[in-house]
Amino acid sequence: MIRCKLVIPRDSINEAPRLVKRILVIEDDEQTRRMLAEMMRRAGYEVLEAPDGRVGVQLFRAETVDLVITDILMPEKDGLETIRDLKRESPDVKIIAISGGGRTGLLDFLPVARQLGAARTFAKPTDRRELLSAVAEELSV
Amino acid sequence: MAPAGPGTARGTDGPADTLGPAGTGLAVGTVVIAAGLLSFGASRILGAEGAATILVAAALAGVSASWVASHRSSRKTASRSAEFLRLADGLDTGVCLLGADERWIWVNRKLAAFLGVSREELIGQSPFGFLDDDNRTILREAIERKRLGDYSSYELAVTTGAGRRRVLRITPVPLVGEALGLGASMTIVNDADAAGDDARTTAPEHLLRAILDNAPDGALIIENRRIVLANHRMAELGGYTLEELAERDPFEFIHPVDHGLVEDACDTRGSGAIRRSTWEFRAKRKDGTTGWLRDFVVPISWHGREATLHFCVDISRQREESERRDARERRWRALFDHAPTMLLALDAGGRLEEASRRWYRTIGRERDEALGQPITQFLDEASARLWNERVLPDLESGRSVDAVRCRVAGRDGAVVEVRLSATREPPSGGCDGGFLVALESIGEHERLEAQGRHAQRLEALGTLAGGIAHDFNNILFAILGYADMALEQAPEDGSLRTDLEEILQAARRARELVNQIVTFARDDDGEARPLDPRPIVRESLKLLRATAPATIRLHEDVDSELPTIIAHPAALHQVLVNLFTNAIEAMDEQGDLTVTLRALETHEGPAVLFAIEDTGRGIAEEIRPRIFEPYFTTRPVGAGSGLGLTVVQGIVEELGGSISVSSTPDKGTRFEIVLPAMRPSTATPPSRDEQAGDKVTGRGEHVLLVDDERALIEMLSTMLRSAGYTVEAHTDPRQALTSFRRTPGRFDVVITDQTMPELTGDMLAREILAIRPDVPIVLCTGFSEKVDEERARELGIGGFLMKPFAMKDLTSLIDSLNRKHATGLSS
Known part of the structure; x- marks a missing residue:
């Protein structure tokens, strides 16, 4: 059920105002990514999925995205870099960062993510209701 | 008539006694004779008959000597001994074996004939009975001389059984038997009148040769x-x-x-x-x-x-063999004396029998004055009590004692902290047994080193726990997310719903556990708290001094009065280290780094200013606005993360402070951080121990650890052990209680979880306190459990911790409880 609407030309989307909001999920853990995508779909959103920051940024450039949910520790391009690049390209982008904690157990990345411009940050495992309400709030602003 | 039991002694008229000393069992008898044979070869020859006698005996001596050494029960030797007796009996010279009690063990026929008394009557009798007072004195003196190694001959006048007076020439024999502890001595007796020079020259050479040739x-x-x-x-x-x-x-x-x-x-x-x-x-x-x-x-x-x-x-x-043994002995002795640990051997009464040199150096006493003294005399009062009340009972019930902390009263009233390990030496052979004790001094140097190692281990464990937690959180996220979504679709009633709720419940439990482990491993609670910034600045500088090039001069300018700030010590440390690193890097091995700490009044209230100033190359104006950006770096790729200043800014802002920078190219850079001071109303200056953020290290204290969550208990015991504690861990509180009941004196502290099936933590604590009311207990509870700190105190539980807690919380709590306990003991 992975639907990546890479094929739709950018113009056609811009012409017709979209009713359904689109969320880009960047997460390297496949099961977690699938679950997050499924959670968002069931909540009525369209979802794009990317396995790391590099693909995520590419998708973001190619597609119209209303909100980004990104993990922090990822190969290729990690979440902090991704947030920085996305914010540089479109300062208004709404980003929610989710982290399973630093691998060292000593350094916490979420404050840095906030500093870089993430609107909300959550620690994994995140409560579904909290996450969904944060998504809804960010999208309604 | 009651039948005699198996252990009842035989009557005095039994056969064992009538045989007399010479016949009390073949073993004893033959040993005595063998000793006699051995020494016979070393006896003096007085005349022809004497020479023959001695040589016959000497021929047998070798056999007997080797027999004594290796074949104590050899039949062959027994028969040889019998042969000797037969030969000696046929001699024309008197021969006798005298026991240690100065009574005859054996006499030959000739001697019996000299004395005119039957052999049977002589055996068991004392030769003194045949002497008048003067001759008794002569014999007494001769025996005394023999004891001193003088085997010269002498003459004795005896009164025979028939009342005749005869003069006998007596030649004592240097007896190896005495040296072997066999207690017999041999004497050759000649009729003094019959001994003459003419007899001496007639030694039959062919007989000597024949006998010598047969000697072994x-x-x-x-x-x-x-x-x-x-x-x-x-x-x-x-x-x-x-x-x-x-x-x-x-x-x-x-x-x-x-x-x-x-x-x-x-x-x-x-x-x-x-x-x-x-x-x-x-x-x-x-x-x-x-x-x-x-x-x-x-x-x-x-x-x-x-x-x-x-x-x-x-x-x-x-x-x-004996040289090898001596060499081995010397080696052990050297090891013993040069060991950095004090090694002691105590007798069964706890008195010093032997000790390595280091011990005497530590107590400042000579070996001679220390030996024989009870060990408690060298310990301070509390430790002596510990020895008597805890260590000794453990040792006596056969358990070893490992790394118990004690204090030795050293030279000039100094007190030396030691870790004491001991084991009982069971009695064996002729030894009564005793105790073997090793004392390891906990010098300041060792203590610091141990702390350093402890910190490293904790960091490694923290990294491991963090890594596991990261992956685990992903997995749990998936489980929780899917289960939650499924639950939404599940019908209102039916088992699917309850099943999913169970999954959610289990996943939440796992989340709690991961959270606990991560928090625990983090080595601090991650929360900001009131602290004096000076020790942290000083410590960071110390670290810098150790790592910075010697050509860089470090200056410290700190106000004597500074308000307390609210900060997280590790985070503050990180801020300083990041800024120091940048400053050093900017100076190219030359220059001055100045750290200034000032009390400050801002419009928001009191604050502390941290200024870090270097004389380096400075920051170009055009890049100055970007330095706090993540991944912005002037260093070559791979030389730095570009996150250093971002992290600094993040931390400072989290603490409610601000950071600014001023720089002149080629002159230097100055970073200023302002952190708000704590409001005086809530200020409670932290104790020195707390503010230093030091890692409290165990000193071998025995910890009884009880938690039904296996993963947590494994983590906890690993970390407690690495922190220097001795840990006995149980997942079943009932087993823990059994263990405590068996040896209540062994434990220095009990750490228990509250929520456990079968027996809750408070119930366990009550049972344990009923056995030993003075044992410190730490109760760990989750957030919403029925036992709170107040309730714990009512139960007599000294320590209370809310989960999740950090390792440091636990160790400092144990330390403070033990300190309290020790004070209680010594007061």
Whole structure:
């Protein structure tokens, strides 16, 4: 059920105002990514999925995205870099960062993510209701 | 009549007693005789009969000597001994064996005839009974002389059974048996009237030769530095033929080093007595090698001239073995004395029997004045009590004691902190047993080193836990997310719904557990708290001094009065280290780094200013606005993360402070951080211990750890052990209770979880306190459990921790409880 609407030309989307909001999920853990995508779909959103920051940024450039949910520790391009690049390209982008904690157990990345411009940050495992309400709030602003 | 039990002694008229001392069992009897035989070879020869007697006996001596050494119960030897008795019985010279109680063990027929009393009557009797007072004194003096090694002959007048008075010439024999502790001595008795010079010259040489040739030991006669007679065995010992020995100077066969010894031993001039009867020397074998011989020397008369008769045994093996043993002993002794640990051997009463040098150095006393003193005398009062009340009972019930912390009262009133380990030495052989104790001093240096290692281990564990937690959180996220979504679709009633709720419940539990482990491993609670910034600045500078190039000068300018700030010590440390690193890097190994700490008044209230100033190359104006950006770096790729200043800014802002920078290219850079001070109303200055953020390290205290969550208990015990505690862990509280009941004195602290099936933590605590009311207990509870701190205190539980807690919280709590406990003990 992975639907990546890479094929739709950018113009056609811009012409017709979209009713359904689109969320880009960047997460390297496949099961977690699938679950997050499924959670968002069931909540009525369209979802794009990317396995790391590099693909995520590419998708973001190619597609119209209303909100980004990104993990922090990822190969290729990690979440902090991704947030920085996305914010540089479109300062208004709404980003929610989710982290399973630093691998060292000593350094916490979420404050840095906030500093870089993430609107909300959550620690994994995140409560579904909290996450969904944060998504809804960010999208309604 | 009651039947005699198996243990009842036989009547005094039983056969065992009527046999008399000489017959009390073959074993004892033969040993005594063997000893006699052995020494017989070393007896003095007085006349022809005497010479024959002695040589017959000497021929048997070797057999018996080796028998004593290795074949105590040999049948062959027993029969040889019997043969000796038969031979001795046939002699025309009196021979007797005298026991340590100065009663006869055995006498031959001739002596019995001299005394005119039957042999059976003599055995068990004292020779003193045949003497008048004067002669008793002579015998008494002779026995005394013999004890001092003087075996010279003397004469005694005896009154025989028939009332006749006879003079006997007595020759005591130097007895190896005495040395072996067998307690018999041998005496040759001759009728003084019958002994004459004419008898001495008639020694039948062919008889001597025949006997010597049959002797199992080497034998030779030396006269005037010339070998006049040698047996086959003697030749064999050195690998020679008899011809090669005949008429040769014995010194040719003796190692030059031992020549003096031999000259001394063979010198019979003047007195006619030898100086030594037994001695050992090195002899040259024909193949050029050297072996050790033990020589029994007897001065004899050879064709009317003075000569010496030698019986030689090859003792090379024993010598080598004893040399090896000595070397081993020396090695152990050196190890013992040079060990950095103090090693003590105590007797069963806890008194000092032996100790390594370090011990005497530590207590500042000489060995002689310390030996025999009870160990408690060298401990301070509380430790002496600990020894008596806890250590000793443990040791006596067969358990070893490991790394218990004690204080030794050292030189000049100094107190030395030590870790004491001890074990009981069970009685064995003739030893009563005792205790073996090792004391390891916990010097300041060692303590710091241990702390450093502890910190490293914690960091490694923290990394591990963090890594596991990261992956685990992903997995749990998936489980929780899917289960939650499924739950939304599940019908209102039915088992699907309850099943999913169970999954969610389990996943939440796992989340709690991961959270606990991560928090625990983080080594601090991650929360900001009131602290004095000075120790942290000082510590960071210390670290910098150790790592920065020596060409960079460090300056410290700190206000003496500073308000307390609210910060997280590790985070503040990180801020300083990041800024220091940048400053050092900017200075290219030359320059000054100044750290300033000032109390400050801002419009928001009191604050503390941290200024870090370097004399480096400065920051170009155009890049200055970007320095706090993540991944912005002026360093080459791979040389830095570009996150250093981002992290600094993040931390400072989290603490409610601000950071600013001013810089002049080629002149230097100054970073200023302002952190708000704590409001005076809420200010409670932290204790020194807390503010230093030091890692409290265990000193071998025994911890009883109880938690039904296996993953957590494994983590906890690993970390407690690495922090220096001795841990006994249980997942079943009932087992923990059983263990405590068995040895209540063993534990220094009990740490228990509250929520456990079968027995909750408070119930366990109550049971334990009923057994030992003074034991410190730490109760760990989750957030919403029924036992709170107040309730715990009511139960008499000294320590209370809310989960999740950090390792540091736990160790400092244990430390403070133990300190309280120790104060209670010593007061």
